[in-house]
Amino acid sequence: MRIGLIGTGRIGTFHADVLSRHREVGSLVVADTDAARAAQVADRTGSTAAPSVDEIFSWGVDAVVIASATSSHADLLSRAARAGLPAFCEKPIALDLPGTLGALREVESAGTVLQLGFMRRFDAGYGAARELVRSGRLGRLHTVRAVTSDPAPPPAAYLPLSGGLYRDCLVHDFDIMRWVTGREVVEVYATGSDAGPAMFREAGDVDTAAAVLTLDDGTLATATATRCNGAGYDVRMELAGELDQFAVGLDDRTPITSTEPKGPPPCDNPWPGFLERFAPAYEAELNAFLQVVSGERENPCDGREALHALRIAEACELSRRERRPVELSEIPAQEG
Secondary structure, X not given: OEEEEEOOOHHHHHHHHHHHOOOOXXXXXXEOOOHHHHHHHHHHXXXXXXXXXXXXXXXXXXXXXXXXXXXXXXXXXXXXXXXXXXXXXXXXXXXXXXXXXXXXXXXXXXXXXXXXXXXHHHOHHHHHHHHHHHHOOOOOEEEEEEEEEXXXXXXXXXXXXXXXXXXXXXXXXXXXXXXXXXXXXXXEEEEEEOOOOHHHHHXXXXXXEEXXXXXXXXXXXXXXXXXXXXXXXXXXXXXXXXXXXXXXXXXXXXXXXXXXXXXXXXXXXXXXXXXXXXXXXXXXXXXXXXXXXXXXXXXXXXXXHHHHHHHHHHHHHHHHHHOOOEEHHHOOOOOO
């Protein structure tokens, strides 16, 4: 099949590498607002560089992969829907609910495929955790703890475009919490700190955040995130039940040091970032998308899944601003 890739930044370049060597991809066309960068990626991967994004929709591709700037996602998804093209899109669909709902309306009206890039659903550890919850090994699940810590802040110019820490970062935790537990969040209480670099205060964002979430069966969950974890990239989840307890993300590259005399040795090769930590998962989600396009499997993560996670992030942002618990029913799930 012929695939069009839009966006050749860090994640787009990774996707180009995967798609260019995939046995189901006969040809790959790449495009970027930076035509020179697209040409470099095309040259390195043996792909074709399009002069602009417009050619992706006029050169007869079978599907599109959207890895461009967040602000362009909704428009590109609408264009793909109107062209009748299946689309894979990095999260988020849009930075706000109206933009997300509008793009979803276009996709659903056209009846096209939209798979969202929540790569943790394709990580082996999270997949094993999901099976353990469903097997009953934990007994009644009572506590979930999720951690996402970036090793260093992003560039200052990125922050005003990111949507904030809850929408940009913790949204992954909100999605994977739903996917692993099979439960819905009904209430949140969130807070954040901007005591770190001044650029967070200037952007109206926080560098560290925490949220307490109540699930619809009474399970309590916590989700924390920071942009300033100098030890390395740290993404984990703990699930505690009446019978047992399990953890995702604990291995010899987890950037944490035990103070116990008989604890594990300090990590000397921590995960430097998300691409290294989740490389197999990123590849697996693209494999899944190509199978969806070929009609070999059902969509594993459609656009409505992104909406669910965004609503939780919106509730957390509202809770932080107003310093109160927020029920998910306060956040609209549809237009009007």
